[in-house]
Amino acid sequence: MTTSQEVPQEELLPATRRALLHRIAVGQAEGRAPSLVAAVVRGGRTVWHGSRTSVEGHGPDENTQYRIGSLTKTFTAVLILRLRDEGRLDLSDPLEKHLPGTGAGEATIAQLLAHAAGLAAESPAPWWERTAGSLRPELADVLGAEPLRHPVGSRFHYSNPGYTVLGALVERLREAPWEDVLRREVLVPLGLHRTSGSPRAPHAGGWAVHPWADVMLPEPVQDLGLMAPAGQLWSTTADLARFAVFLARGDERVLSAESVREMRTPAAPSDAADLAAGSAYGLGLQLQYRDGRLLAGHSGSLPGFLANLSVSVEDDVAAVVLANCTSGPQVTGIAADLVRIVAEAEPRIPEPWRPLREVDPAVLELTGQWYWGTQGFTLRLEADGGLALEPLAEVGRRARLRANGDGTWTGLDGYYAGEPLTVVRRSDGSVSHLDLGSFVFTRTPYDPEADVPGGVDPDGWRGMDAIR
Incomplete structure (x- = not known):
């Protein structure tokens, strides 16, 4: 029988914890963020949480909400995969089959998920992230008179309106608002009780930091309306740590391990710049190679906030980083570094080899x-x-x-x-x-x-x- 007397794998060593704290401290200081909060997951549970803030007194903790921007897209993709697994749609179905009259009906569901539908990156003016969603009450207002910028399926072109369309598809097939469906089918089963479409106290305020002076300006908080499935959500490091476990392992109450593995598989055509950067896109998940390891997850930004979730399935390590500023800290790089620090300082201890119980x-x-x-x-x-x-x-x-x-x-x-x-x-x-x-x-x-x-x-x- 295999036995082990080592420190339990879920406990990080003091040197590792200090290296993690040092990394977010450097990120917050050099990125000039009012606050930055992070968490690390290993073995299916949160093993470290840290925060840095420029505000005196109590700093943000794992239950403080930040806006997570485009990380919302991964949640929307999960809802679409659930519909697929139930047989309500096929990823190869053209959009027109389920949601006619959009002007983008030739694109397939898979192409929309992978940002390969040729749709514009943004909705028509005014700047949707800083204006009320009530200015875009119909899908036509989101897609515009000419929705396509590229031939359908020809290339990867990140599209916020594409995920608005997917949210509308969820609402059409579920006959319920997108956020209600999300809460019922994903948030409640996974125990993400501090993830919501509108902020709930305690939550961070969003700030713009002047590029040439150490002064700040509050950013407006807008309800994105129909654009919500592309970037509306607020969440915490505690909730996103649980979501990271789901993205690595699946959960039969929401999606099987096989379906989340499919989400982590490259699905979009890559151009030379993507290949040079070691990045790709799956079904609602960004994929990148950093330090020789594959990270799956998503970044997010809205005025006043930055977010990143990165998972290394092979290392069984994930990291979440949230900040409340429009730009500054490179949260994607910070999250990748947190994963690397743990993976290199405390390599995953493999499960003991065991023979098969039976063999054909x-x-x-x-x-x-x-x-x-x-x-x-x-x-x-x-x-x-x-x-x-x-x-x-x-x-x-x-x-x-x-x-x-x-x-x-x-x-x-x-x-x-x-x-x-x-x-x-x-x-x-x-x-x-x-x-x-x-x-x-x-x-x-x-x-x-x-x-x-x-x-x-x-x-x-x-x-x-x-x-x-």
């Missing part, structure tokens, strides 16, 4: 070495019952595969995501080869006894003398 001999038979042409791979049976395809060389296509229950498998990620794996057997029941998305994998390179497309030369492999 027909599946065990598939494990071991395979060849696609002359390239070698291994196929391994994992503890969760799935298969992992790995190249023998340092580079090459790899994939995890899920059993479908009928002897076939489906790729979950990488090049083979969604592709079928079929075991092809001979008349005597022995395995001839594997068919993975039409590619033939054989036990030896170009096995002459397998049905290799194009056939195998009957003279077999030969050396240089035979070539002359």
Whole structure:
């Protein structure tokens, strides 16, 4: 039996806690934020909370609300995925099927989620973040006379109106206001009791800090109206820490682990700038590579507030950073640094290896070495019952595969995501080869006894003398 006498994994070491405090202190001071509050999650629970403020007296705590801006979009995306999982819509459905007459009906639900629908970045003037939502009472006022800036599906182009449309779609299919649906289907089940569409005390005030002087100006707080699904919410580090756990693990009361994994999968076309920055966009989640690790989450900003939530699933660490100023602290970088500090100072302790309780001999038979042409791979049976395809060389296509229950498998990620794996057997029941998305994998390179497309030369492999 495996035992451990180390400090429980949920407890951070004093040096790690000081490094976290130092990072947010530098962020608040150099970013000139009236206040900055942060939390770190590991192992499914909050393990650290810190705050810095320039106001004398009691500083903000984990229950102080800040406006989270576009982090709201991730909540809206969860509502759409719930509708998909219930069979109320398909992500490939054109918008027109469910919400006709928008002028953007050719775009699919998935394209809207991934900011690939070609819609404008902002609604027509006046500046929607600093004006009342009552100025835009209809979707037509949000989308404008010419909603599209790019051909549908051609590129990633961040769009706030796109998430207004998705919020309207939620309201149409649920026959209830967006915020009511959000509270009932997400906030209450996950215990996010301090997340709301309007501020509830205690909450921070939003400020603009002068770029060339240490003075401040209060920012107006506006109800965004129809734009609410793109940026309305207020929340706390405590609530967002719980939301981060959900985005890493799923929760069957809201979305399965498989569905949140789908949200974390790149879904939008990336241009050269995105690729150079190591960033992509999934279904309501921003994805970025920082310090060699993949972070999934979302940033947010509205006049007076900045927010970021970042999750490293591999490290089982997440961070939340909130500030009450229009610009200044780089909250996305701060959150990434908080994740890095914990992940590097206190690497995740893996679960002890345990053998499978039972194994199907027909599946065990598939494990071991395979060849696609002359390239070698291994196929391994994992503890969760799935298969992992790995190249023998340092580079090459790899994939995890899920059993479908009928002897076939489906790729979950990488090049083979969604592709079928079929075991092809001979008349005597022995395995001839594997068919993975039409590619033939054989036990030896170009096995002459397998049905290799194009056939195998009957003279077999030969050396240089035979070539002359």
